[in-house]
Amino acid sequence: MPIRTTETTVTLDHPFALTSFDSVLPAGVYRLEIDEEEISGLSFSAYRRISARLHTPAIGVLSSIREALPIDTRELEEVLKADRTPIILPAGE
Template sequence: MNIRSSRKQVTFAHPFTLSGYADLLPAGNYDVLVEEELLQGLSFEAYRRTSTHMIVTGRAGRAEMRPITEKDLEAAIGRDQAAPQPGGAE
């Protein structure tokens, strides 16, 4: 089984929450790790996502890898982008 991993960074301008977690996370940059596996038996190369994790740094600098879904991540990003900007007109 061939696995590939990728990392991207997402930026939140406002404090936010993730589905399944009670705490409010501060605005800032967050690393997101994605793992995918190669689908076998196809005539072309294709991958299927097997996991998505967001790295959240907590108290005392302790990092936590929180499993999330792509749908929940996109929803959090959408809410952040829809929030009014400071000093902007509503």
């Protein structure tokens, strides 16, 4: 089955953690690669996600160590959602 890879970026405004990483990652813009395989036998083109990799460190950060670690995209979606949810403190705090 043909496989396609798409590359995009994700921006996180706050430090975050993913189970794929040993430590908390700082806020920043990260490169994300997603591999999808074509679903055969359909009368139209359709793809299924088979893997995803997050590149570290964030874009623009100088480091001698660069990694592309596999991640669970559902977990990343939850992190992105939480990153954009405003924190509302009770009045007086």
